[in-house]
Amino acid sequence: MRYVVVGLHAAGRSACQWLRRADPACEIVGVDPSAGSLYARPLISYVLDGELPEHALVKDSAPFFENLGVQLKRAAAVGLDANRKRLILDSGEELAYDKLLAATGSAPRRVRLEGDGADHVCYFRGQADLARILAHVKSGGVAAVLGGGLVGFKLTHGLVARGMKVKLMVTSPRPLALNVDEYVGSWAGARFKEMDGVHLMTSTSVVRADVHGQGLRLTLDDGSTEDVDLVVAGKGVVPRFAWLAEAGPETDQGLLVDNRLMTSVEDVYAAGDAVQASDIVHERPLLNAIWPNAVEQGRVAALNMAAKGPAQGPAYAGSIAMNAIPIFGTHMVSVGMVNPRYTEGCEFITTTCHRGSYLNIVIRDGVIVGAVGLSAVPRLGELAHAVRTRMKVSRIPARWLKNPRNAAPLAGNTPWYKGSRVGA
Amino acid sequence: MNKDFKEYSICTDAQAMLKKARVEGIETVWDRLLEQQPHCGFCELGLSCRNCIMGPCRIDPFGSGPQRGVCGADADVIVARNLGRMVASGAAAHSDHGRDLVETLHAIGEGKTDDYVITDPEKLKRVAEEVGVNIGGKDDAAIAKALAERFFADFGCMNGTLSFIDRVPEKRREVWAKFGITPRGIDREVVEMMHRTHMGVDNDAVNLCLHSARVSLGDGWGGSMIATEVSDIVFGTPTPRVSKVNLGVLKEDYVNILVHGHSPIVSEMVCAAVQDPDLLQKAKDAGAAGINLAGLCCTGSELLMRKGIPMAGNHLMTELALITGAVEVIIVDYQCIMPSLVAVAACYHSKIVTTSDKAKFTGATHVEFSVDNARAKAREVVEMAIEAYKNRNPARVDIPVEPVELMSGFSNEAVLAALGGTAQPLIDAIVAGKVRGVVGIVGCNNPKLKHDYVTYNMAKECIKRDILVLVTGCAAISTGKQGLLMPAAAEEAGSGLKEVCNALGIPPVLHVGSCVDNARIIHLCGLLAKALGVDISDLPVAAAAPEWYSEKAVSIGMYAVANGIYTVLGLAPPILGSKLVTGLALNGLEDVVGATFAVEADPIKAAELVDERIKTKRKALNLTP
Amino acid sequence: MQHKTVIVRPELCVGCMQCAIRCAQAHSATKELATAVFEPVLAKPRIHIGVGVNPQGVLKPFPNKCRHCDPAPCQEACMPGAIRSDIAEGSKVVDPALCIGCGMCAMACPYYAIRYHHDLHAPERTITAIKCDNCHDRQKKGQIPACVEACKTGALEFGYVNEHIKKGAGRLANAAWSMQS
Known part of the structure; x- marks a missing residue:
């Protein structure tokens, strides 16, 4: 074989x-x-x-x-x-x-721009992309990051750490529009606004890039221009x-x-x-x-x-959106359906506890379909499990919600992770 | 469980009895320790609090869990509160023991007892005069009553101070006054500690620790000292005498009676009863050659010091004494009596007799002793022992060793007498460097450490270094069993100490009494400091509790340090959960009271620490190190 | 091949947290409680007492730790390959030298068994994933895991899951009080 x-x-x-x-x-x-x-x-x-x-x-x-x-x-x-x-x-x-x-x-999804600078746009996908970005990084220089998703976030953080001023240009009215709920998105936006060296520009698109001296001149959708040393796009x-x-x-x-x-x-x-x-x-x-x-x-x-004859391997239960990124001294996490575009009509349970953690559980028809949080990484794992197993919200004990820091885990007797135990 | 019994104890009698216990299937303290381990880590560090039922609470010492109790108390406050309560309990134990003696003295004074008398009227008058009781024209009874009343006032705070406060050198009292730790009343300080450690009262760890010091000083210069002095007045001031020690003091063909606990009140009466010819005859009628009385722990020390009654063993020997199968009765008063004794006794014909309404043991026989019936009750108990002897199974009797000799009875009066009436010869010897310093090695046994190993070896190492050793309580028995309490042990001492011991005919390790008698040691330190015009913290002295286990030991250690005496502990108290309190104990107190604690379980290293302290203090006094 | 593992019987747990404190001690640099609490980077426990609710609605402590799943979702989520199967057979062990503290493993773990702390084994990183390592160091020396040694009530046992099932002891490592089934 x-x-x-x-x-x-x-x-x-x-x-x-x-x-x-x-x-x-x-x-x-x-x-x-x-x-x-x-x-x-x-x-x-x-x-x-x-x-x-x-x-x-x-x-x-x-x-x-x-x-x-x-x-x-x-x-x-x-x-x-x-x-x-x-x-x-x-x-x-x-x-x-x-x-x-x-x-x-x-x-990486390419951005389509007018102008002779369009080919100078960097992406952030692999080792070669990293090398290309690092070659353009200039402490004290200006970088434009296109895209307010998780990649845009990581780029902004990284470039600021490398001493660059970053213009974070986001098409949506707030960053992370697709990844987290409004609370966490606004929270992250506010943190970026407070952050030295970051200029968050929401509802902004770039339409044109021209070579300008050593760098590029970007033309925005409102007609204004920005001169930058580096452009990186994170658009999916x-x-x-x-x-x-x-x-x-x-x-x-x-x-x-x-x-x-x-x-x-x-x-x-x-x-x-x-x-x-x-x-x-x-x-x-x-x-x-x-x-x-x-x-x-x-x-x-x-x-x-590898399954032989009529035997079949495990069925694939399906994919799930899930992310954790350490940012601003905490972890920003999301799982399942949290994009407000899809969660209309859903119920929400929001729970907060001391030390600034936040957890928002999205429920549709009594079933947990998503969760988003700050500083709640370990608990998000359980909620991811809940989403995967289509756990009914009624099965979350009130105690768990009341005490998200110390409650016993939701996962119960059934081993949820039914990959076959090869060789066992 | 298959540990060699040599790992448990250095004593051959203990090893033999542990083996017998194993063969006979009897559980001992060592078995239970294994079952308890590992101990609660929070409690070990002092980080658990059960003071209220918003809790119980624990502080996570590794920082990921809760850092405050429900009330908001942090690790420092919780540790300091817990330590404060330990000191309060220890001080309460010594002091309540002292109160019993004052009540006895009072009963004598009021003529309410025929059984108890003033045995040392000279000391009665001396102490009465010292504490300002007018003795002019009074008979002994009247003085006794007045002195007892004076001491009763110490327990509350009717005097606002302690009767023996003038025994403390002036400089030391200034230190106490500066930090507000001068004791005001024995009970008051204990009660105030209980108050302060209630939720929402004293929430400053340093303030709590300072009060711990005050509580302990109320014990050392109050409760304990009163217990010692009144015991001497009523039962006689000890003088040097030779006796015997270890389980070999039990006699195979005798009715064996052991007294155990801490107070001389009951045991002295038993001591009288066993000499009663009628009872001796009854014993003989029962087939015994006679009645043999021996002691255990501090009650044993009280009788050993004053009457030369032989000593069967210390704390960890109490169960093992029963395992000889030759003990008819253990008569107990209070403190350090393991509840397990009842169960061990039940494996034999032996009986445990309790005597105090504040210390009853389920399964034991209770015979309530009081000032007006003590002599009769003592006879009753001896008769009970004779009855029990009839049920003894000779096949199960094993007295594993021959006893060794020890010399006891070194009250301060006796020490001064040996020195020719004043402390000057001792001061001269210290100045000359023949005796480089003095260390009080005191305290208990603890099954976490090899029985008697640390205490004995530390004492041995200290005398080698020309450091005179004073021992009390269980530590005295540890050293006595290894022969260090005999003048011949001077051979093991350094040349200077050997010379002094040989000249005076005394051992290099002096038995000064039971654990309340640690008051004798601080009294002696006070005398030396006054004679030299210095503070106690300036003296080349130290203290050690190598195998301590009890709350009383915490109080003793605390008052030693509060008196300016550097104290080496064999085991850390449950304070390590607080960096603040630990730092205070190990370093910070030096700037407050002129002494600190140290923790060292290795006897040689512990002796080294004591030696270093003595060197430092000798240098400061311009003496040879 | 079957490996001995820590079997949790939550019905026997009294919530004393001994397992947690002894776990941290066992993972400290000095291994002694008296000194471990003074180390510059404190060791962290890898077992936690969660508050669960039993079927009768009564609050019960629940000893919670890594189950060393196979396949392990945390391992599949770990991008730098820091959760290794080759350090101790049958155990999923975090290699602190590889962990970047991204949080994905905990996102994938349904049991709340992975936490993030400053780790004494990777002091240069601000946070590292910390989870049970089955005390593989202790096991090499013939000792049982520290949490099991510390447990006074039998809520933690060290043995084979299969034998445990045979004993009919009911709940397994996966058991949780919090399920309202």
């Missing part, structure tokens, strides 16, 4: 581990142009703000894959012949597979799956999959950012391009790929 894993990042690596665990004798081939390095992309923000030294970001991947017995192909996939079960690489080589996992992730991501388009998988924004994470193409599975899996809360395929989903999907896909 030969498994080919295309893309060796969060989902691909997780899949390799679980394929090996499930099928000790199988052949695994990993395909990735940057297969030689091992790192977690999201950590680039910790390098930017100096929390993590640059050298700690990337490690040699050889020992990791060697231990798993994964054969590495440092090449990019450019095509898929599903009938012959062949993967076509940019080297021209064809690679036969029995089962294939598409885990090619996503790319776009799944990468063009390489297998010829094989004709069903797609929407990303690859569509069944509940075993198989695409509409036989024996081709998908996991990670490239996938538009069903969202647990919204009950429809949505992009939830975050690390834990990718790793979990990698595992579930692998176990289904």
Whole structure:
């Protein structure tokens, strides 16, 4: 049995581990142009703000894959012949597979600007992006950050830590419009307004970028201009799956999959950012391009790929939006459905306790569908569990809400995490 | 559980009895310690508070949990309150014991007892005069009554001060006055501590600690000192005498009666009763060769000091004494009597007889002693022992060792007499560096430390360094069992101390009494300081409680330090949860009262600490180190 | 392969918090309570007493700690790979040298078992994820986990889950008073 894993990042690596665990004798081939390095992309923000030294970001991947017995192909996939079960690489080589996992992730969403400076806009996705930004970082200089989401936040923080003045330009009337509720969004906005070196510009878009001396001159939608040394955009991501388009998988924004994470193409599975899996809360395929989903999907896909005969691997329960970022000395966290655009008509339970923590639980039809909080990380884990298991709000003891700091956990007798216990 | 019994005690009698207990399936204090471990970490650090039922509360010493109790008290306040209550309890124990003696003295004065008399009328008059009781034209009874009344007033605060306050050197009293810790009344300070530690009263850790010092001083110069002096008046001032110690003092063919606890009031009557010819005859009729009386703990020390009654053992030996199978009755008064004795006695023919209405034990036989029936009650108990002897199972009797000799009876009067009437020869010896200093090694046993190991080895190390050792309570028995209380032990002392001991015919380790008799030590320090015109904190002296366990020991340690005497403890008191209180105890108090605590369980290192202190103090007095 | 683990029987817990204090002690630099509380960076407990409600509605203490799940959601959420399976077999152990304190593991943990503190093993970082490590250091020396050793009531036991099920002791590591089922 030969498994080919295309893309060796969060989902691909997780899949390799679980394929090996499930099928000790199988052949695994990993395909990735940057297969030689091992790192977690999201950590680039910790390098930017100096929390993590640059050298700690990337490690040699050889020992990791060697231990798993994964054969590495440092090449990019450019095509898929599903009938012959062949993967076509940019080297021209064809690679036969029995089962294939598409885990090619996503790319930053490009901003479309007028002007000759448009190509100078940086993004914040991987190691190369980080290097490009660091090359332009100038202590005392001015940077424009486009996008008020989590990436924009991390960028702002990192660039300020590097001594730059940051103009944070947000299209929405408040930052984090999509990620948190109004309270936390406003709280974060207020913190940014207090922060030295940050100029938060809401309801603002850039329409044009021109090269201006060493830097760029940005033209905003109100016609005004801003001269900056660096422009970085954090406007979300776009799944990468063009390489297998010829094989004709069903797609929407990303690859569509069944509940075993198989695409509409036989024996081709998908996991990670490239996938538009069903969202647990919204009950429809949505992009939830975050690390834990990718790793979990990698595992579930692998176990289904390795399932023999009529046996099936675990069903994928669905993806979920979930984020935690340490910011302003606390953790800002959200899970499930919290975007006010979707939570209209929902009920809310808001609970606060001393030391500035805040927790807002979103309830729809008596079921917990989301939660957002400040300084409430550990408890958000339980609420994420509640969201996943569609826990009824009536099952949260009043005590828990009254005493979020000390209450016993919500999780009960049922092991909720039903990944199969391979080898147990 | 399979620990070698040599790990438990250095005493062969203890090891043998532990083995017998194991064979016979009898639980001892060491077994229970293992079951209790690990102990409550919060309590160990003093961070739990049960003073009100908004709680109970605990402070997380690692900083992630609560840092304040429900009332808002932080670690410092909780630790200081808890320590204050420990001191209050310890001071209460000594002082209530003292009060019982004053009541006895009063009963003698009022003629309400035939059983008790004034045995040392000279001391009665001397003390009465000292504390300002007019003795002109009064007989002993009248003086006794007046003195008792004077002491009663000390318990409240009718005098506003303590009768013995003039025994404190002037400089020391100035220190107390400066920090507001001069004791005003024995009971008052204890009651005030209970008040202060009630929720919402004293919420300043330093202020609480200062009051702890005041409570303890009310014990040392009040309750304990009164207990000592009145005991001497009623039962006689001890003089040096030789006796025997360890479980070997029990006699296989005798009716063995042990007295246990702290007060001489009951035990002295028992001591008289066992010499009664009728009772001796009854014992013989029961098949015994006679009646053998021996002591345990401080009651034992009271009889040993005054009557030379042999000593069976200290705190950790009390259960083991029963395990010999040769004890008919243990007559107890109060303090340090393990409730387990009743259960151990029940494994044999032995009986536990309680004598005080404030110290009853479920399962024991209660015989209420009072001033008007003591002699009769004592006979009753001896008869009970003779009856019990008939039920003794000789097959289960094992008296594991031969007794060793010890010399006891070194009251301050006796010490001064040995010195020729004044303290001057001792001062000369100190000045000459023959006796480099004096250390009081006192306190209890604690199963957390190898029984008698720390106390004995520390005393041995101190005498090697020409430091004269004074011992009281359980520590006296620890050293006595190893032979240090005999003049021959001078051979183990440094050359200077050896010379002095040999010249006077005294041991290098002097037994000065029971644990209330630590008052004798501070009194002696006061005498030395006055003679030299210095403060007690200037003297080359120190104190140690190597194996302490009790709240009384906390009070004693506290008054030692409040008197300016550096004190080394073998185990840390439950204060480590507060950096403030710990810092105060280990360093800060030096600037307040001129002495601190130290914690050291290693006997040699503890002796080293004492030695360093003595060196420092000798240098300050321009003496050779 | 089965590994011995800490089995929690909340019905026996009296809420004394001994487990927590002894856990912190065991994870301190000096390992002695008397000195551990004076260390410059205080060790933190990895077991916590939560307030639960039993089915009768009575408040009950609930000893709460990491269950060392397999697969472990915290491990899947950990971007720098700081939650490792290769330090002690059968245990998910945080490697403080790798942890960046991002908070994702706690977001993924349904049990409130991961907390964030300044850690003496990574003093240069402001916060590090701190969770139960099954006392693997103590186990190597033949000792049982510190929390189990400290428990006076049998609410914490060290053994095999399977045997525990056989004993019919009812609740397992996953049990929680707070469920109103």
